[in-house]
Amino acid sequence: xxxxxxxxxxxxxxxxxxxxxxxxxxxxxxxxxxxxxxxxxxxxxxxxxxxxxxxxxxxxxxxxxxxxxxxxxxxxxxxxxxxxxxxxxxxxxxxxxxxxxxxxxxxxxxxxxxxxxxxxxxxxxxxxxxxxxxxxxxxxxxxxxxxxxxxxxxxxxxxxxxxxxxx
Amino acid sequence: xxxxxxxxxxxxxxxxxxxxxxxxxxxxxxxxxxxxxxxxxxxxxxxxxxxxxxxxxxxxxxxxxxxxxxxxxxxxxxxxxxxxxxxxxxxxxxxxxxxxxxxxxxxxxxxxxxxxxxxxxxxxxxxxxxxxxxxxxxxxxxxxxxxxxxxxxxxxxxxxxxxxxxxxxxxxxxxxxxxxxxxxxxxxxxxx
Numbered sequence: 001x002x003x004x005x006x007x008x009x010x011x012x013x014x015x016x017x018x019x020x021x022x023x024x025x026x027x028x029x030x031x032x033x034x035x036x037x038x039x040x041x042x043x044x045x046x047x048x049x050x051x052x053x054x055x056x057x058x059x060x061x062x063x064x065x066x067x068x069x070x071x072x073x074x075x076x077x078x079x080x081x082x083x084x085x086x087x088x089x090x091x092x093x094x095x096x097x098x099x100x101x102x103x104x105x106x107x108x109x110x111x112x113x114x115x116x117x118x119x120x121x122x123x124x125x126x127x128x129x130x131x132x133x134x135x136x137x138x139x140x141x142x143x144x145x146x147x148x149x150x151x152x153x154x155x156x157x158x159x160x161x162x163x164x165x166x167x
Numbered sequence: 168x169x170x171x172x173x174x175x176x177x178x179x180x181x182x183x184x185x186x187x188x189x190x191x192x193x194x195x196x197x198x199x200x201x202x203x204x205x206x207x208x209x210x211x212x213x214x215x216x217x218x219x220x221x222x223x224x225x226x227x228x229x230x231x232x233x234x235x236x237x238x239x240x241x242x243x244x245x246x247x248x249x250x251x252x253x254x255x256x257x258x259x260x261x262x263x264x265x266x267x268x269x270x271x272x273x274x275x276x277x278x279x280x281x282x283x284x285x286x287x288x289x290x291x292x293x294x295x296x297x298x299x300x301x302x303x304x305x306x307x308x309x310x311x312x313x314x315x316x317x318x319x320x321x322x323x324x325x326x327x328x329x330x331x332x333x334x335x336x337x338x339x340x341x342x343x344x345x346x347x348x349x350x351x352x353x354x355x356x357x358x359x
């Protein structure tokens with residue numbers, strides 16, 4: 001059976017490159033935390049202060065927020081809104097598209113300014129886009145997408161039976 | 168689009184519950200939320216209207232735990248059932264790994280089921296997907312109600328390709344985990 005859609009994988013060296021870029025960005029922009037979320041709502045990685053909220057739920061909502069705004073953009077004749085800004089009393093967030101596949105979410109407070117975030121995000125989005133384009137073309141070039149090691153399926157099935165079996 | 172994150176050693180898979188309005192998609196998720204142990208599942212997020220109709224989606228992450236060193240997690244989503252929320256439905260299907268179609272067994276909802284199934288085929292086709300080629304399970308819900316179509320009729324109208332199917336009474340939890348088990352196993356198999 002074919003996998004649900006084109007899958008992609010994310011390796012240690014990708015993580016290290018991305019983490020370096022995000023750490024430098026957070027330092028330059030004086031922002032608190034950055035999350036990378038893929039367009040399907042899955043968290044890819046975080047950098048900076050550890051989020052105190054449920055980052056899994058946060059990621060699904062951030063992706064939905066971005067997707068809904070994409071549709072709003074197309075309704076008014078724009079191809080996309082490449083960034084979104086949500087302002088709070090103390091905490092604010094800035095979301096930016098990366099290579100049409102991933103969303104960079106930056107959380108910041110009044111130690112910095114929206115202008116600073118906006119300027120610095122532009123650069124970091126360019127750098128991240130290069131990495132993600134490379135990563136996606138690598139996944140696309142792999143003949144059958146990412147694979148799990150043998151034994152994974154049996155073990156996962158046993159676990160599914162154990163978890164959901166008597167409920 | 169299952170994502171295998173070798174850096175954080177995580178595998179996340181997306182399962183979407185689809186079907187016509189008021190067929191019991193949210194009820195399925197609520198039952199799962201209620202029954203699985205709190206350390207296995209995350210928060211149930213519901214973007215619903217004031218009358219508790221799903222407006223955008225419900226979301227529930229369920230952890231399988233570490234399998235061969237990979238933290239494996241299913242992200243369960245529902246879509247809004249009403250016809251006019253199609254834009255939202257399409258968005259939720261993005262990157263889906265497995266689909267559960269929840270059918271309403273009541274005779275008067277047969278047309279709504281058929282319309283929703285067509286809509287599912289159309290929306291998946293926009294992502295280049297076909298329910299015959301992806302993990303896909305059908306649940307016939309509300310089997311306890313008096314005025315229901317026979318299983319044969321439902322199968323004929325909604326399941327000509329013979330996808331795995333389960334009968335259910337989601338309000339009482341009957342068939343909920345059989346359905347979830349079936350689709351999650353298909354999704355896991357599709358990773359290999």
